[in-house]
Amino acid sequence: MTEQALSVWTRQKRGREQPALSREQIVAEAIKLLDADGLDTLSMRNLGKQLGAGATSLYRHVANKDELIELVVDEIYGEIEVPEAGAASWRASTTVCASSVRAMILRHPWVASVLGQIGTSYLGPNVMRLSDRMLALFEEGGFGLEEANLGLSTVLSYVIGWGINEAAWMTSLARSGLTEREWSARMEPAAREAARSYPRLNRLYEMAALTSGEETRQDEFTYGLDRILDGLEKRP
Template sequence: MAPARAATANPGKEHATVSDDARSGAAGVDPEQLWLRPAKPRRGRRPSFSREAITAAAVALADAEGLEAVTMRRVAAEVGAGVMSLYSYAPDKETLLELMVDHVSAELEITDPLSGDWRADLKTVAHLQRAHMLRHPWLPAALSTRRVPGPRTLAFLEHALAALRPTGLDGAAKLEVFAQLTAFVAGHVAHELAQSAASRSPERAAAEARYLAAVAADGRHPELAEALSAPGRPLTPDATFTRFLNRLIDGLDTD
């Protein structure tokens, strides 16, 4: 991360430079301030943008170029505003990230009612999360730093907790299961995206295959050799995710 840049002598002007690092408070985002109190623009002429427009622009940047591309300066340019005018809507990048995650959570629409089979319903939740994260590849990294869900995210959380009602788990345990599931999906998608990028190099894939064959044949790794010689399983991303997910959810203990 680049070091924070000092503000210019007159920070009140629109062209003043204030780094995202300097704007990020050590205490983190105040969810009450963010979600329960409407954003208000600075006094003066009514701006031609809104918090929703700022968030949508940030999401579009992240989808196209990755989370690193999302800076207050880039977002300001996308909405045609001065950098300083954004800070009354999103005082720092951490807040903007919270807004972005909740913004895209509106896509997690639940159309089918719960079946009453909590394992099946939880698997459906996980598949929805995976598809969602694949649409927005920056989400796994963003979710690793979030703490309090926003209003759109809460709707999906409510559905997941309702899916767990037949288990008889208490509220704290249900939240832990949902956190565990989300962490699994985020980690799997991050790995899936990395593998997809690596597979674009046939030379690398061939080198990895030769390496593993040599390791399996050296006599010093019998367990690995046996594992590699086992009958193959479908290696499509969907099939792999489903196998891993089934192992996780089918093995959950609700006692």
């Protein structure tokens, strides 16, 4: 009995590839489907139709949908910008990278529902490249390798957690067919009524009315990232 591979990154490629269809084509088309319609509509059958091929043709390259998800997640990680070590200060370069991770998640909001399910994503070549280059940034900032790994994990945990929540909100907003301003306008009367007995929340709602949703989200993301970087800079 053939032992089942635990991940697309641990499975040996088949000797013969179908020349009319490549893994790269499959991954690119899968990302298009996911961006357009979300995770629920992705299936090997639907993907095969988009590519003009039968589902069996896809199985020459990926064993199942789980492997396909591993591939598409690694592909979009390749979009993340990581400055070369020494191109700017450690903090500035880390901020660029963190902002790029957030932007990637917002471009592909479906990824919010799969990141926690892919325990082997760290084996993908783009994730490996991202991790190694970010470790180099931390080393440039005076971190030893082990501490650089801890610092990197802390930053990415914050950014990915923030991005997942933000992507979930943007997905819900898109389903409603409303803009953020329209949503806020509709919800404001109910929110103010609910907060009437809570003075601090009431003041926050009044302050929030002065800014747009996008501006607020950006400011809150930047605040959290800056406080994490402050702590890392002041480490003993």
